[in-house]
Amino acid sequence: MVQNADMAKAALVQAKYTDQLMKLPHVVGVGLGLAQKDGQPTGEVALVVMVDEKVPEILLSQEELIPSEIEGVRVDVQMMGTFAAQ
Numbered sequence: 001m002v003q004n005a006d007m008a009k010a011a012l013v014q015a016k017y018t019d020q021l022m023k024l025p026h027v028v029g030v031g032l033g034l035a036q037k038d039g040q041p042t043g044e045v046a047l048v049v050m051v052d053e054k055v056p057e058i059l060l061s062q063e064e065l066i067p068s069e070i071e072g073v074r075v076d077v078q079m080m081g082t083f084a085a086q
Helices: 004-022
Strands: 027-037 040-051 073-079
Touching: 004 027, 004 040, 004 073, 027 073
Parallel strands: 040 073
Antiparallel strands: 027 040
16 A cells, blocks of 8 residues: 655655656656556555666666665666657
């Protein structure tokens, strides 16, 4: 069950780190949501980092890696593809 305190904490982390995360390669958006495992929501509040494609860690420099957690908030990388105006 999602707790308001968890969502509030995640919102603060989102506000603080969105600009930094958006500068990373392949990142197309940052939002709040539920973490997913095998395409199914886990119920855990997460900072959702949307990417156009998932790239193996070995192909990224240390500075380009998306952390798995920021200030105690889980970070869930989700592939969204690319966005285009219609």
